[in-house]
Amino acid sequence: MRDDTQTATTHPTAGPSRRGVVTGGALAAAGLLALGTPAAAALAPTAPAPPAGPAPAPAGAAARRSLAQFTAVAASEADAVAVPAGFRADVLAPWGGPVHTTGPDWRADASATAADQASQVGSHHHGVQFLPLDDGPEGEPRGLLVISHESTDPALLGGDARKAMAAQGLTVLEMREVKGVWEVVDSAYNRRITADSPVRFSGPVPAPGPAAGRARGVLAPSGQGLTPWGTCLVAEENADAVFGTDDPEWRRGETHVRYGLSADGHGHPWHRADERFDLASAKASPEQFGWIVELDPRDPSAPPVKRTALGRFAHGGATVTEAAGRLVVYSTDAEDGEYLYKYVSAGDWRELRAKGRSPLDHGTLYVARFGADGGGDWLPLSHGHGPLTRDKGWRDQADVLLRTRLAADALGATPLARPERVAVNPRDGRAYLALANSPGGPTCTGGKEPTATEGVCRTTDPYGRIIRWREHPAGRRTRQPAFHWEEFLAADDPDRPVDGVFAAPKGLWFSADGTLWISTGVSGRDLGGPAPLHRAAGNNALLAADPTTGEVRRFLTAPRGAEVTGVTTTPDARTLFVNIQHPGERTTRWGTPDANTPHKVSNWPDHHRSGRPRSATVAVRREEGRGEGA
Template sequence: MRTGEESHPSHGPAGLTRRGAVTGGLLAAAGLLGAGAPSASALAPSVGAPPADTGPGPLAHFTAVPAAEADAVVVPAGFRADVLAPWGQPLHSSGPAWRADASATAADQARQVGSHHHGVQFFPLGAGAAGKLRGLLVLSHEGADRALLGGGAEKAMAAQGLTVLEIRRYGGVWKTVDSPYNRRITGDSPVRFSGPVPFEGRARGVLACSGHGVTPWGTYLATEENTGACFGTDDTDWQRGEEEVRYGLSAGGHGHPWHEADARFDLASQQARPDRFGWVVELDPRDPSAPPVKRTALGRFAHGSATVTEAGGRLVVYSTDAGDGEYLYKYVSADDWRRLRDQGRSPLDHGTLHVARFAADGTARWLPLSHGHGPLTRKRGWHDQADVLLRARMAADAVGATPLARPERAAVDPVDGRVYLALANSPGGSGCADGGEGRRAGCGDADPYGRVIRWREAPARGAEPGGTFRWEEFLAADDPARSAEGAFAAPKGLWFGDDGTLWISTGVSGHDLNGSAPQYRAAGNNALLAADTSTGEVRRFLTAPRGAEVTGVSGAPDGRALFVNVQHPGERTAPLGAPDAENPRAVSNWPDHRPDGRPRSATVVVHRPASGTGGA
C-alpha cells in the first residue's frame, strides 16, 4: 500500500470580520476518533514513511496528504479507504442490481442506495463489544444530477431522502448485509407531522436531506435543505408572492421539472405543497415500520444542520439556514428532555426556536421566535405560533437576525462545550437589499473562501429560552500564515471526535473548484481536514475525487474507523467541463473506474489496517 492511497470498491457570520487568529503548535491527536483512545504525542510533522505499526488500536496520528486534483480518494500513508454503500447498490442481495448505463427505473432506485450522500451516522445494534461489530448506517441523500442519474422526476424523487443499512465488521472490514432493517425513505414515502404546525390529510416525501443530528434517545434527525429546487410551474399566470420570493420558489425552479410529473410540485396547482418541505425530520432507524416525523417546532427553512446537545437537562438543537445571507437558529426544549419523554411528549415538539443576532464587537444574543414577542404579533400580520414557524425566515427577518455567509454545519466540542459554526463563503452583500436593521447588520463584506467561528454559552444561560454569548473567529480559510498542508476553502461540514479533534469537510462549488484563484488552487480537490482547537493548526487527512464534495463524517464506535461521505463525484467543474448522457465520465469515473460506467456518490470507511488481525 502506497502513500496517498487511492480507494477501490469492495464487494460486500456574511460580514463577521472580527479576526481572532489562532495559530501555531502541533495537533495533539489523542486517538482522533473515540473515547478511551491511547494518547499520541503529536501528528507526524511531515509527509513521509507510514507510521510504525501500532497494532489493532484506534487511529492515533497521521501525516498530512498534499492537495490533489486526482480522480481518487487519497488518505495518509498507513491508512486505507474502502468504498461502502455507493449510489445504486441494492438494499438486499435479491434487489435490483446497479446498472452502469443508468437504465434503472424509479422503482429500482427506490430499492437501492440513494444518491448525493450527505449526513452519515452509525447506530450500534447491541451493547458492549457486540455493538462495535454490528450496527445501522443511516445516510442522507441531498439531490440527484440529471445527467448522471438518467430517468425523469420520479427517479430523482426516489434517489433523494434517506437510506438505512445494517453493516457488520468482518476481518477488520465493514460490509453491508441483508437485513430487515434495510430500507429507503424517498420523496414518495409516507410521513407524519408533529408539533405546533397542523397539517391535515395524507403527507408524503422527504427530500434534499443534508446535515443531520442524533437525539439522546437514539433517533436520527435529517435536515431538508434546498427543497425549493423541486418546485416550478408552466402556468404563465402564476405570480410569486412575498413568501414565495423569500423561500426561493420560482416558475423555473432550479432546472428540475418535477411539476411536469407530480402536481405536488406545480406551484400553480391546488395540490402544491411547498410548506410540507423544509423541516427537520426524525427517523427511528431501529423500527423499520416507523414513518419519519417532521418536527415543526424547529421551523421551516433550508436546514443545513441539526446539531443536538443539552444544557441544564434541556434539549438544544443548533440549526442553520444554509443560504448566503441566512441565519443561525437554536431550539431549546421547554423542560428537561427526560421529563418530557416520561410524560409522553416529544422534546422536539415542546420548546422555543431562537435566531442569532451577532455584533461586530464579539457579542451576540438569541432572539426568540415566539408569537406575541416583539414584532411577531397579530397586529403585524402574524396569526399564531404555527404561522411564525411556517414563515420562520420572515419571522427571523422581522426580529432583526444577522445574515451570515452561508452558515452550514454546527458542532459542539465534547471536551469543553464550545460551539463551532462553518461559514462556507459569500460573494458579499447577500440579504442586504431590504429589510430592517438586523438584515443590514454585517452585510457587504465579501468572504469568498469561508471561515469557522465559535462561542461558548454559560451552562445556566444555555438552558434559558434566550440568552447572550460571546463569539470569536477560530479559522479563516484565507489566513496567510497557514501552511500548504492545511490549505482549504469553503468549509461546510464540522464533526468532533470524542477526543476533541475537529474534522472539517469542504465543499468548493464546481464553478471555483481547481480554479485559477490562488486559494482554490492551493486547496485542490475538496478535502477532509483535522484541526486542533487549542492551536488552530489544520492538517489535510483526505482528498476527494474530481468534482466531489466531502460531506458527512462520523466515527465507528470502536474508534478504529471514520465513515466519510463523498458526494456527487463527476459533477460540472470549470476546468474539466460537465458530464452528459454521451459522456458521463467527462469529469470523474470514481469509484468503479469502469470504461462504460459513471461516477457514484458513496460512503468510504477510512481505517488503518492492523497486521495479524483476526476475524473481527
C-alpha cells in the first residue's frame, strides 16, 4: 500500500536556545544508513577496562543515498502516514495478517478466535529488527523481520483474555524485496511467540514461581537490541498490567507495590482466564516477567531465553554496544520516577562465548546516580555491596535481581522523568536517553525534596526532553565521576523551528551515519491539545536530529491515535522500517472506539467502511527516479 506524501517548507535556522542547546544549522548527513555496532566508552568503576572508540560503520554504508535534502513534513492530524516528497511508505505485517499462507486470514469484524490470533501477526507493534539472509535464487534481498507486540486494546481486539494473550509477544517473518517492494514470504522461519509459548531462564535467577519447570510467555515486549552474534534482545515492559485478583482477602506486599501489581489488573483481567495471573493463587508467577529476553530468529526451534543477570523491572529497551571487547547493554525502567541501568559482561564477549558461557549471564548490572554538577556514577547492583547484604534483608544475588527496583532504591539511584529508550552514537560513543515526560510530584523525586538534578527529573515536565552523557576512560577513575551528562534537546524549547516541534520523545535510534531518529509517543489524552505544544505537534511523529547542531526535522507523521515506536534499516540503507503502534485508540480529541464504531478514531491502514485500525510496520524508501540529488 502506498501513502500520499506531504511536504513542508523548512523554516530559517535558529541560534542557540536559552538552555544552551543549538537548534540551528543544516541537518548534516541525515541518512538511511546501515546498522553498525556502536562502541561505548568506559566501563563502570568496579569493572575497569580501557575505553573503546566508536565502531566503524559497515563498509560502503556511508556512501549510500542520504536523507540530507528531505523536506520536512508538516505536523498533521490526518488519519494517514505522511513521508516527504520523493519517498514512499508501504504497509507490511499488519495486525491479524497470517504468519503462514495456510493460516487464518484477517477478519475485519474481529471474529478471529484466540487460536486464530496465535497464528496471525500480533497487535501493538513496538520494537523491530531486520536480520539479513542470503539473497534469494533470483538475487532478491531477503531478511527476517522481528516485531514486538506490546499490548492489546480490548475495544478493537474483540474476544476474551485468551485472545489478548495470543496477540502479545513476538512475530518473526521472512521478507523479500522484489522490484523495490518488500513482501512477506511463507517460510520455515515464520513464527509467533505468545503469552503461552515455552521459555527458558538463564543466569543467576532460576525460573521463579510455582511453575518454574513449565515457564511460559513473553509479555509486553517493547524495545529491541541486536547482539554481536546475531540474536535479538527483547525488553519486557508493562507485564504488571495483566495481573489481578477477585479475592477480597488478598493484600499487597512491599514488592507488589513497588512493581505496580494490584487487584484490578489495570483493566486487563487475565486472572479470570489463567491462574498464572491471579495474584491470590498459589500458581501466580509475576516474577517470571519483566526481564530481557534473548531470541534467535534464525533458529525456529529455539525457545526465548530470559537473561536474568540484566535485572527485573519494566524494561523500556535493550541497547547493545561494546567497550574494550566487553558487552554493554543499556536499559531503562520505563515508568515515571524510575532509573537508568547498564549491564557489563564479566570479560571479552568473544572469549566468554568461546568457553561456552553467555556474556549475558556473566556480568554486573549497574544503576545510574546523576550528580547536580553534571557528573554521574554507576552503582553496582551486587550482593554484598553497600546496603545489599544479608543483614539488610538481601539473601543473595538472585534476590537482588528479582527485586531490582528495591535494590536500586537502597543504593540511592536517581529517579528520572519517565526514562524510555537509550541510543549510542556510532560516531563518538556518546549515549542518549529519552525522558518522555512527567506530571511531577513525589513520583519523579522519589518522595524526596527536588534537587539540582532537576535537569533529569523535573518536578513538572509535561513535554519531555533528551539528555546525553559521555563515559570516562576507566584508567581515570580515582575521584572522577564515571560519566558526565548534559541536556541535548528539550521539547518545550521556544527557539525550535516549527519543522522540529515535538513532544513526548520515547524512541531513540541512531543510523550508522550518526543521525538520531526520535519517535514520539504523546498519549491519547494529550494528542491534538489542549496544551499549545501538543496542539502544534499534531499526531505522533518520527524526527531526524543532528547531534552536532541540534537541528530537528520531522520525517514521518503517524495516523490518529498511533505512536511511532520501533525503527531500523536494511544493511544497504535503502529501506527504513518504522512501526506504527495502536492507531485508533481512545483519544480526547477524537473520542473512544467501541464494538459498534471501532474506526471512530482511525481506520488506518485499510480504510474499509466496516473495518478497524491495525498496528503495522511501514517500509519507507525513496521512490525510483525521485530525490536522486540528495
